[in-house]
Amino acid sequence: MKKNIILFMLLLLTTSIISCAQQNIKPNNSKGKEMSVKVQKTDKEWKESLSPEQYQILREKGTERPFTGKYWNFDEKGIYSCAACGQVLFDSDTKFDAGCGWPSFSDVVNNKNVILKDDYSFGMHRIEVICSNCGGHLGHVFDDGPKPTGQRYCINSASIEFEKKKDDVHK
Numbered sequence: 001m002k003k004n005i006i007l008f009m010l011l012l013l014t015t016s017i018i019s020c021a022q023q024n025i026k027p028n029n030s031k032g033k034e035m036s037v038k039v040q041k042t043d044k045e046w047k048e049s050l051s052p053e054q055y056q057i058l059r060e061k062g063t064e065r066p067f068t069g070k071y072w073n074f075d076e077k078g079i080y081s082c083a084a085c086g087q088v089l090f091d092s093d094t095k096f097d098a099g100c101g102w103p104s105f106s107d108v109v110n111n112k113n114v115i116l117k118d119d120y121s122f123g124m125h126r127i128e129v130i131c132s133n134c135g136g137h138l139g140h141v142f143d144d145g146p147k148p149t150g151q152r153y154c155i156n157s158a159s160i161e162f163e164k165k166k167d168d169v170h171k
């Protein structure tokens, strides 16, 4: 009998943890179709054009260790593009310090530049952020970001490349 109660409590705990992690952000590939992206390369070609770390994150959906990437503690003004294909993804104006050890953005430059996909790995429901041009894994988006979007794009430094804003050069 005691065992049953413990099991019940465990179940309750698990359910509440899962519901806390639920998202209000909706995936934008809800049709469930396989993505067709413009930049198509074989695994061999990706391995040749990316560093081992970039390949592991962008192509194998890895995650860099927090507080290790080059952009989590970086606040220069500029544009962040996909490290695999160069598509513009984030603006430094939307970058904020989420304290989580990964670069965080409250918005994307253009919603069409990312694919948001349900991700049920590791027993939780998250929304994966993918580059719409090459299919590269960027990170995840959560709905606990700052206003007005309320979104927190939690992105791997290895998936993006920073470039200074051109008009800042003349200032």
Ligand SMILES: [Zn+2]
Pocket (backbone or CB within 6 Å): 082, 083, 084, 085, 086, 087, 131, 132, 133, 134, 135, 136
């Ligand atoms: Zn890309």
